[in-house]
Amino acid sequence: MPGRQKADDVPGTFEYIIWFVGALLEASVVVCSLLRGPFRRYFTLNLYMSTSVLVSVGRYLVFSRHGWTSPEYTYFYYYSDAILTICLYFALMGLYAIVFEELKATMPLRVFMMLLLIGTALFSYSVVHQSESRMLTHYVVEISQNLYFVGLILTYVLWAALLKLRESRVRVIQIVLSLGVYFSINAANYALHNAYPNLRVIWEYLPPAAGMFLPIAWIYAFMRFDDEARLAPGRLAVVPR
Amino acid sequence: MSRISTAVLLAMLVLAGAMGLKTVVTTHGDGSVLMANGTAPVPPTPWRNGTAPVPPTPWKNGTAPVPPTPWNGTAPVPPTPW
Numbered sequence: 264m265p266g267r268q269k270a271d272d273v274p275g276t277f278e279y280i281i282w283f284v285g286a287l288l289e290a291s292v293v294v295c296s297l298l299r300g301p302f303r304r305y306f307t308l309n310l311y312m313s314t315s316v317l318v319s320v321g322r323y324l325v326f327s328r329h330g331w332t333s334p335e336y337t338y339f340y341y342y343s344d345a346i347l348t349i350c351l352y353f354a355l356m357g358l359y360a361i362v363f364e365e366l367k368a369t370m371p372l373r374v375f376m377m378l379l380l381i382g383t384a385l386f387s388y389s390v391v392h393q394s395e396s397r398m399l400t401h402y403v404v405e406i407s408q409n410l411y412f413v414g415l416i417l418t419y420v421l422w423a424a425l426l427k428l429r430e431s432r433v434r435v436i437q438i439v440l441s442l443g444v445y446f447s448i449n450a451a452n453y454a455l456h457n458a459y460p461n462l463r464v465i466w467e468y469l470p471p472a473a474g475m476f477l478p479i480a481w482i483y484a485f486m487r488f489d490d491e492a493r494l495a496p497g498r499l500a501v502v503p504r
Numbered sequence: 505m506s507r508i509s510t511a512v513l514l515a516m517l518v519l520a521g522a523m524g525l526k527t528v529v530t531t532h533g534d535g536s537v538l539m540a541n542g543t544a545p546v547p548p549t550p551w552r553n554g555t556a557p558v559p560p561t562p563w564k565n566g567t568a569p570v571p572p573t574p575w576n577g578t579a580p581v582p583p584t585p586w
């Protein structure tokens with residue numbers, strides 16, 4: 264396996280490079296967003312990316328001080344992952360607000376998203392409340408997992424809404440599609456991991472690859488397209504003369 | 505009001521769909537956790553320290569069948585003697 268020291272199975276050079284490049288790409292999303300102007304409009308996306316950069320720095324500090332298998336790094340990793348998943352949920356909320364802004368459906372949308380968040384939190388609690396030890400940790404991991412799958416469904420719903428509303432803003436389409444691909448890769452990878460545990464080479468490297476794909480796709484969306492850029496109509500209506 | 509009710513219904517539908525999808529994806533899972541945010545190396549699951557087999561629970565001594573509880577019936581359960 265590239266860069267991995269097999270003896271004690273600790274992250275090697277390859278993992279460090281992926282980690283560093285990933286954090287750099289996430290920071291680049293925020294910088295590109297600031298440079299091109301849509302920082303406030305896509306604030307929740309930038310909030311997610313900024314938090315991700317900060318979390319990466321924090322993880323590195325804890326990792327370098329305590330080591331990979333230390334309880335400190337383990338707990339920091341899982342608790343910070345829950346925070347990131349909640350930020351990702353808010354990023355989705357922001358995308359919904361942008362897509363549905365012309366329908367004047369802000370209030371029902373907020374009610375919908377907040378109810379879903381509360382419902383997920385309660386459901387997660389109902390799953391773990393009988394845990395006798397480390398209940399908070401179980402809860403944090405459970406809510407992170409559940410929110411992840413809620414996010415996956417919400418992204419597909421948003422994708423369907425884009426098609427239904429005939430959305431033509433290229434930047435919005437690019438961001439939503441890349442988010443859908445990102446969620447799908449991770450979910451498929453997790454299912455693959457469970458079905459074929461021997462294919463470690465694949466399931467171990469897909470999540471970092473997806474983690475790098477998302478900021479690259481968003482950088483492309485911010486740098487390549489303006490907010491007003493529209494898709495050219497696929498076919499023009501033929502007017503009979 | 506109807507729009508709010510629709511939002512509530514949709515929220516419940518999405519939650520049910522997401523949990524159903526999670527169940528499908530994790531059906532044959534080994535208890536590992538799906539971690540997707542960032543590119544940092546994933547540490548072991550916090551409640552899976554080591555790979556040793558899990559010992560039996562301490563209050564199940566032996567493999568003999570468990571005797572019936574002494575308070576059959578519907579009478580109120582007395583306080584524990586200790």
